[in-house]
Amino acid sequence: MMRAELIEKEELTNYKFLDAPLDEIQVQKEKLLNSVRLGNEFKSKAFITIQTDQGPKKIETTVWTVTEKYLQIKNGVLIPLKSLIDIQY
Numbered sequence: 001m002m003r004a005e006l007i008e009k010e011e012l013t014n015y016k017f018l019d020a021p022l023d024e025i026q027v028q029k030e031k032l033l034n035s036v037r038l039g040n041e042f043k044s045k046a047f048i049t050i051q052t053d054q055g056p057k058k059i060e061t062t063v064w065t066v067t068e069k070y071l072q073i074k075n076g077v078l079i080p081l082k083s084l085i086d087i088q089y
Helices: 009-014 029-042
Strands: 046-052 055-061 070-072 078-080 084-088
Touching: 009 055, 029 046, 029 084
Parallel strands: none
Antiparallel strands: 046 055, 046 084, 070 078
């Protein structure tokens, strides 16, 4: 897996999301649902790795919701599922 730079979640607005390389994707639907449960029930944070126009970036945040196409974090920030490389908790 490629190395991702850890950034503050508030910095995400400075980047454009790109599709994650298929051979790097480590996210399954179960991981997404578990990250939402951890955030909502236990107030736990997850590390999310995202493919951006500046390379892979990692944030630590609470996952609020997951839809068919997006993952939502604080302040209504939507991250396209196709940009996700990994979620760790």
